[in-house]
Amino acid sequence: MSPIPVPLRRAVILAIGSELLTSHKLDTNSLFLTEKLNAYGIVVRYKVVVGDDEDDLATAIRDAVSCADLVVTTGGLGPTDDDITRAGVAKAFGLTLYEDLDVVSLIRKRFRSRGLKMPALNRRQALVPEGASILPNPRGTAPGLWIETGGVICLLLPGPPLELCPMFEDVLRTCIAERTAGHRIFRRVLTIVGRTESRVEELIHPVYSQWRVAGRRIDTTILASLGQIEVHLSTRTDDSDRAARLLDTATAELADVLGNSLASMHGESLESVVGRLLTNRGNRLALAESCTGGLVASRLTDVPGSSEYVLAGWVVYSNKAKIDLGVDATVIKQHGAVSEQVALAMAVQACRRGQADFGIGVTGIAGPSGGSSEKPVGTVSFGLAGPDGPIQAFTTRFLGERDRVKFQASQTALDMLRRELQRV
Amino acid sequence: MSPIPVPLRRAVILAIGSELLTSHKLDTNSLFLTEKLNAYGIVVRYKVVVGDDEDDLATAIRDAVSCADLVVTTGGLGPTDDDITRAGVAKAFGLTLYEDLDVVSLIRKRFRSRGLKMPALNRRQALVPEGASILPNPRGTAPGLWIETGGVICLLLPGPPLELCPMFEDVLRTCIAERTAGHRIFRRVLTIVGRTESRVEELIHPVYSQWRVAGRRIDTTILASLGQIEVHLSTRTDDSDRAARLLDTATAELADVLGNSLASMHGESLESVVGRLLTNRGNRLALAESCTGGLVASRLTDVPGSSEYVLAGWVVYSNKAKIDLGVDATVIKQHGAVSEQVALAMAVQACRRGQADFGIGVTGIAGPSGGSSEKPVGTVSFGLAGPDGPIQAFTTRFLGERDRVKFQASQTALDMLRRELQRV
Numbered sequence: 145m146s147p148i149p150v151p152l153r154r155a156v157i158l159a160i161g162s163e164l165l166t167s168h169k170l171d172t173n174s175l176f177l178t179e180k181l182n183a184y185g186i187v188v189r190y191k192v193v194v195g196d197d198e199d200d201l202a203t204a205i206r207d208a209v210s211c212a213d214l215v216v217t218t219g220g221l222g223p224t225d226d227d228i229t230r231a232g233v234a235k236a237f238g239l240t241l242y243e244d245l246d247v248v249s250l251i252r253k254r255f256r257s258r259g260l261k262m263p264a265l266n267r268r269q270a271l272v273p274e275g276a277s278i279l280p281n282p283r284g285t286a287p288g289l290w291i292e293t294g295g296v297i298c299l300l301l302p303g304p305p306l307e308l309c310p311m312f313e314d315v316l317r318t319c320i321a322e323r324t325a326g327h328r329i330f331r332r333v334l335t336i337v338g339r340t341e342s343r344v345e346e347l348i349h350p351v352y353s354q355w356r357v358a359g360r361r362i363d364t365t366i367l368a369s370l371g372q373i374e375v376h377l378s379t380r381t382d383d384s385d386r387a388a389r390l391l392d393t394a395t396a397e398l399a400d401v402l403g404n405s406l407a408s409m410h411g412e413s414l415e416s417v418v419g420r421l422l423t424n425r426g427n428r429l430a431l432a433e434s435c436t437g438g439l440v441a442s443r444l445t446d447v448p449g450s451s452e453y454v455l456a457g458w459v460v461y462s463n464k465a466k467i468d469l470g471v472d473a474t475v476i477k478q479h480g481a482v483s484e485q486v487a488l489a490m491a492v493q494a495c496r497r498g499q500a501d502f503g504i505g506v507t508g509i510a511g512p513s514g515g516s517s518e519k520p521v522g523t524v525s526f527g528l529a530g531p532d533g534p535i536q537a538f539t540t541r542f543l544g545e546r547d548r549v550k551f552q553a554s555q556t557a558l559d560m561l562r563r564e565l566q567r568v
Numbered sequence: 569m570s571p572i573p574v575p576l577r578r579a580v581i582l583a584i585g586s587e588l589l590t591s592h593k594l595d596t597n598s599l600f601l602t603e604k605l606n607a608y609g610i611v612v613r614y615k616v617v618v619g620d621d622e623d624d625l626a627t628a629i630r631d632a633v634s635c636a637d638l639v640v641t642t643g644g645l646g647p648t649d650d651d652i653t654r655a656g657v658a659k660a661f662g663l664t665l666y667e668d669l670d671v672v673s674l675i676r677k678r679f680r681s682r683g684l685k686m687p688a689l690n691r692r693q694a695l696v697p698e699g700a701s702i703l704p705n706p707r708g709t710a711p712g713l714w715i716e717t718g719g720v721i722c723l724l725l726p727g728p729p730l731e732l733c734p735m736f737e738d739v740l741r742t743c744i745a746e747r748t749a750g751h752r753i754f755r756r757v758l759t760i761v762g763r764t765e766s767r768v769e770e771l772i773h774p775v776y777s778q779w780r781v782a783g784r785r786i787d788t789t790i791l792a793s794l795g796q797i798e799v800h801l802s803t804r805t806d807d808s809d810r811a812a813r814l815l816d817t818a819t820a821e822l823a824d825v826l827g828n829s830l831a832s833m834h835g836e837s838l839e840s841v842v843g844r845l846l847t848n849r850g851n852r853l854a855l856a857e858s859c860t861g862g863l864v865a866s867r868l869t870d871v872p873g874s875s876e877y878v879l880a881g882w883v884v885y886s887n888k889a890k891i892d893l894g895v896d897a898t899v900i901k902q903h904g905a906v907s908e909q910v911a912l913a914m915a916v917q918a919c920r921r922g923q924a925d926f927g928i929g930v931t932g933i934a935g936p937s938g939g940s941s942e943k944p945v946g947t948v949s950f951g952l953a954g955p956d957g958p959i960q961a962f963t964t965r966f967l968g969e970r971d972r973v974k975f976q977a978s979q980t981a982l983d984m985l986r987r988e989l990q991r992v
Contacts, residue, residue, distance in 0.1 A: 165612045167603035168791055168800070170594060179591030188589045190624060191617040200614060207631065342687040345648045365620075366648055367587050368728075376587070431883070437869025438862030441883040445861025446971055448936050456889035459855070459865045459881030461874075465922070468880070498889070512872050543682070544707065547870050548730065 151325035152297070154189045155181050156208035160220035160229050161303060162195035173218045173301075173308055180316055185327030185380055186214060196220065201232030209236075209296050214320075216312075219303030221286035223265045229300055230271050230289070237293050239273040247278060251285050279315060283307045290319065327380060330387035332395055333411030334375040336402055337559045341368040347401045348375065355394065362394050370548060371555030374411065404563055414558045415443045421565040422453040429561070430498025431457040432469055432490035434481070435508035435524060439554045456498040460490065466507075469493045482507050482519055484537035487527030491537075495529045502564070503529040506557050510549045524553045528560055535564065575749040576721070578613045579605050580632035584644035584653050585727060586619035597642045597725075597732055604740055609751040609804065610638065620644065625656030633660075633720050638744075640736075643727030645710035647690045653724055654695050654713070661717050663697035671702060675709045703739060707731045714743065751804060754811035756819055757835030758799040760826060761983045765792040771825045772799060779818065786818050794972060795979035798835065828987055838982045839867045845989040846877040853985070854922025855881040856893055856914035858905070859932035859948060863978045880922040884914065890931075893917045906931050906943055908961035911951030915961075919953045926988070927953040930981050934973045948977045952984055959988065 157178070159171035171193050178188050189212050194200045201220075208215045220229030234241050247270035255262040269286050272278065279288030284307040289300040299315065301308045336344055345366055352364040367374040377394055381387045395409050408417050422429060431441050431454075441457035444450050460466045463481055467473050470493035471486060479485040487505040495503025508524025515521035520541065527537040538560075542552040581602070583595035595617050602612050613636050618624045625644075632639045644653030658665050671694035679686040693710050696702065703712030708731040713724040723739065725732045760768055769790055776788040789800040801818055805811050819833050832841050846853060855865050855878075865881035868874050884890045887905055891897050894917035895910060903909040911929040919927025932948025939945035944965065951961040962984075966976040 165602065165615065167599050167606060168789065170596065170599065172594065175591050175594060178589065182591060190619065190628070191589065193615040195614065204614070340684075340687075342647050342689045345689060346687060365586055365650060367593075368646070370730075376590075433862070435869075436866070437874070437878065438857070438865030438881055438883065439869075441862030442860070442866045442974075445863075445883075445885065445934075446974065448970055450861070451885050451938075454861065454883070454885050456885065456892070457862055457881075457883030459862065459869075459878070459883070461869065461878050461880065465880040468921070497892070510869075514875075541682070544730065546872055550866075550870065 151327055152184075152186050152214050152320065152323045153327075154212045155186050155214040155216060156189050156212040157191045158201070158204055158208065158215065158217045159191070159193045160196070160201060160217055160232075161193075162226065164193045164219075165195050171218070173303070173305060176305070176309060177216055177218070177312065180312060181214075181216075182329045184316060184320060184324045185329055185382075186320075186324065187329065187380075196226040196228050198228045198232040198235060201228060202236040205233060205236035205298070209294065213296055215296060215298045216301065217299070218301050218308060221269065221288075221300060221302045223263070223268050223285070227268070230268075230273065233289075233291065233298060233300060234273040237273065237291065237298070239275065239291075239293070241271045241273055243267065244270050244272040244278065247272065247287055250280070250287070254285055279311055281307055281311060283310065288315070290315065326382040328382070328384070328387075329378055329380050330384065330391060332377040332391045332409065334377070334395065334398060334402070334406060335408040335411060335414070335417075336373040336375065336405050337371065337407045337414060337555060337562075339373060339402075339405045341366060341373055344373045344375065344402070348398055351397050351401055352394075360390060360394070362390065371552045372414070404566060407559065407562060413447075414555060414562065416447050418558050418562050418565070419444065419447040419450055419453065421562065423449070425565065427501040427565070428453045428455050428498075430455050430494040430500035430503050432466075432494035432503065432505045433457065433459055434461055434466070434490070434506060435510045436506050436550050436554050436557065437461065437510075439550050440504065440506065440557050443554055443558070455500050456494070458490075458494060466490065470497065480519070482509055482523055482525055484525045484527065484539055487525035488529065488534050488537040489527070491527035491529035492533060495531065501530060502561060504557050504561060505529070506553055508549070508553055510546045510553075512546060522549050524549070524556070526553075526557055526560055528564060536560070576608075576610055576638050576744065576747045578636045579610050579638040579640060580613050580636040581615045582625070582628055582632065582639065582641045583615070583617045584620070584625060584641055584656075585617075586650065588617045588643070589619050595642070597727070597729060600729065600733060601640055601642070601736060604736060605638075607753045607755070608740060608744060608748045609753065610744075610748065620650040620652050622652045622656040622659060625652060626660040629657060629660035629722070633718065637720055639720060639722045640725065641723070642725050642732060645693065645712075645724060645726045647687070647692050647709070651692070654697065657713075657715065657722060657724060658697040661697070661715065661722070663699065663715070663717070665695045665697055667691065668694050668696040668702065671696065671711055674704070674711070678709055703735055705731050705735060707734065712739070714739065750806040752806070752808070753802050753804045754808065754815060756801045756815045756833070758801075758819065758822060758826070758830060759832040759835060759838070759841075760797040760799065760829050761795065761831045761838060761979065761986075763797060763826075763829045765790060765797055768797045768799065768826070772822055775821050775825055776818075784814060784818070786814065795976045796838070828990060831983065831986060837867075837871075838979060838986065840871050842982050842986050842989070843868065843871040843874055843877065845986065847873070849989065851925040851989070852877045852879050852922075853926050853928065854879050854918040854924035856890075856918040856927065856929045857881065857883055858885055858890070858914070858930060859934045860930045860974050860978050860981065861885065861934075863974050864928065864930060864981050867978055867982065879924050880918070882918060890914065894921065904943065906933055906947060906949055908949045908951065908963055911949035912953065912958050912961040913951070915951035915953035916957060919955060925954060926985060928981055928985060929953070930977055932973070932977055934970045934977075936970060946973050948973070948980070950977075950981055950984055952988060960984070
């Protein structure tokens with residue numbers, strides 16, 4: 145048997161269960177496991193979901209062993225025929241299964257405490273590969289198992305999160321922590337709005353490529369989602385002060401090239417950033433939404449405490465509703481309901497009637513119908529106003545289905561306010 | 569090259585992206601892929617998530633090829649350095665990558681349509697392994713790829729669901745359908761609102777257990793999500809008429825026991841059901857929202873054509889906004905802002921001021937603060953009104969965080985209107 149490498153660095157997570165290969169069930173345990181492993185400086189090399197098949201599991205374990213020093217399995221420790229984890233793991237490592245009488249009596253005790261007799265079936269849960277250590281499960285019948293063999297640690301955890309989570313935290317603290325040499329992974333997430341993924345890459349590539357040259361060990365990942373780009377920085381070290389300094393400097397260098405498209409240095413949502421800026425300045429907001437149909441208000445009010453700064457909102461889908469809000473009917477007639485003039489009038493009226501510090505107006509064509517050659521589907525006009533009247537207005541065109549147009553428009557409306565709040 | 573087995577039976581899904589190995593991102597595309605594959609009688613053998621590592625991907629592909637006849641990859645087709653899918657797949661199959669000029673011009677055109685110049689970086693997305701077919705991507709820059717080699721089909725799809733889904737449906741219909749044995753899985757989804765999962769099980773168990781006895785081969789699955797229960801019926805056959813008859817009868821039997829808690833027999837969203845009912849009756853709606861902050865209006869306006877029946881909405885977070893809408897200040901003082909009296913007054917004012925056929929009022933405590941022993945966090949009052957005044961009001965308490973309370977409240981508000989529209 146080769147010795148287990150110290151410190152542990154690389155893990156593979158195997159989720160076991162045929163239900164996880166259907167269209168309505170996801171392996172979510174791995175998120176929890178990953179967070180905890182990362183905190184101890186262990187990265188997840190890859191993840192696999194296999195069905196209730198002993199041979200498939202044995203193959204997956206053998207593959208994992210070739211590139212990881214820690215293999216974590218979840219699920220398949222129940223008492224029925226399709227719970228194959230114990231057998232599959234034993235097969236992969238060439239270990240014999242035996243019935244552990246201590247485990248039998250633990251399981252029996254658990255049934256007795258609920259006034260029940262242990263079904264014969266549950267004896268299967270007391271099968272243990274030779275040399276394995278038992279991890280007690282106070283919340284269920286299946287104990288976990290800790291197997292050290294062939295240069296790796298293999299950890300078998302039960303599937304239900306309520307059993308898995310406390311068991312894993314316990315193992316981390318008692319057995320894994322001492323093998324990690326204090327290494328941890330530290331992260332920073334930058335949120336960028338109003339730039340494409342490739343433009344962000346163009347801007348930051350010259351910066352982060354220099355880090356490598358200078359031997360600053362920071363991993364950089366760019367993630368695009370609708371209306372937003374995230375840059376993830378991470379570094380692995382045993383020195384949290386050093387990590388903070390390294391990431392602070394890196395973030396500052398990226399902030400320089402990203403300019404005012406950088407919405408957050410801490411991965412906050414745009415609605416949280418706007419909420420924080422409004423709170424800090426003691427400013428309050430009113431909204432008039434047409435094509436976003438209340439989405440801007442709904443996103444803002446997702447943030448706890450938003451009742452302090454979201455004063456009022458109007459969903460003014462129809463021309464009549466716009467006119468009732470105070471938009472001049474002749475402006476609508478002259479420029480069309482989707483125009484910067486109307487967006488601005490909506491913003492001015494919202495601000496005035498809400499007695500707010502800022503008013504936002506959004507009007508556009510979410511589709512699928514309603515477009516024209518001059519104003520195609522996806523055309524959205526934005527207006528921003530203050531107590532003294534109009535501040536700015538502009539028009540953008542978004543691609544995609546109705547819900548994507550709505551979301552991107554809400555993102556742009558929030559970002560328009562963010563830039564204004566950070567400017568003045 | 570060995571021939572591709574017909575019919576296709578076994579698939580492996582590989583999700584690619586280092587972000588999917590962090591603690592804040594799950595591969596959810598595989599649920600969609602699985603559902604669609606199953607519909608064509610193809611089972612998913614196992615699933616893997618690998619990081620942005622060319623060699624890891626190549627290894628995973630070679631493993632997959634040994635036990636599947638269809639390998640589907642998602643993600644890693646972007647323009648940046650960490651998008652390694654094209655290179656990893658080419659490596660696994662020993663294929664050369666070349667730049668496809670048609671793809672370059674497609675990408676350039678896409679940028680031009682948005683008034684942008686194609687960044688040089690995006691040329692990477694035009695790299696194609698020899699012998700691969702291009703799958704057009706009308707929603708993004710990265711085309712998909714179809715590779716047939718060494719006895720398997722390898723399908724490379726972009727990661728963003730809005731690009732992946734239509735592309736995959738298209739490929740299934742045009743290329744994969746003809747390689748299956750004609751067997752398909754037919755489904756029906758029933759949406760139930762206002763009942764717990766266990767109550768739904770109690771109601772429908774006597775019905776679907778009889779199907780088995782009678783030899784009617786229908787799989788029944790109950791799925792609970794926030795504010796909604798779904799019952800999925802499925803049957804596998806090569807006869808679509810027979811499937812339709814079988815599922816129609818089964819749905820009718822379940823509808824009988826579910827009564828008016830059955831919102832849809834076709835898996836529609838609640839906002840779509842409400843929209844359809846309003847359209848059919850030619851009725852129009854106005855909303856006054858406090859704790860849901862515009863979410864009810866936003867959900868309703870997610871539905872194409874909703875401008876026909878969503879007349880106006882008010883987000884009245886503050887007492888002042890409620891009073892401006894027309895709610896009597898003494899009613900707020902006497903009963904509190906979260907009360908059936910205020911919810912009803914909001915509904916009446918929305919209906920009156922919007923000149924609508926129905927008005928909805930929602931007021932509650934979304935949390936985390938603002939609760940009291942008498943009205944704890946999660947308490948929400950609902951009101952429904954028509955042109956002749958109040959129709960009904962009630963109060964419910966929801967559990968969970970702020971966003972869960974908001975969603976459940978929006979669900980209950982929509983369901984209140986649905987039941988009224990189906991009643992009269």
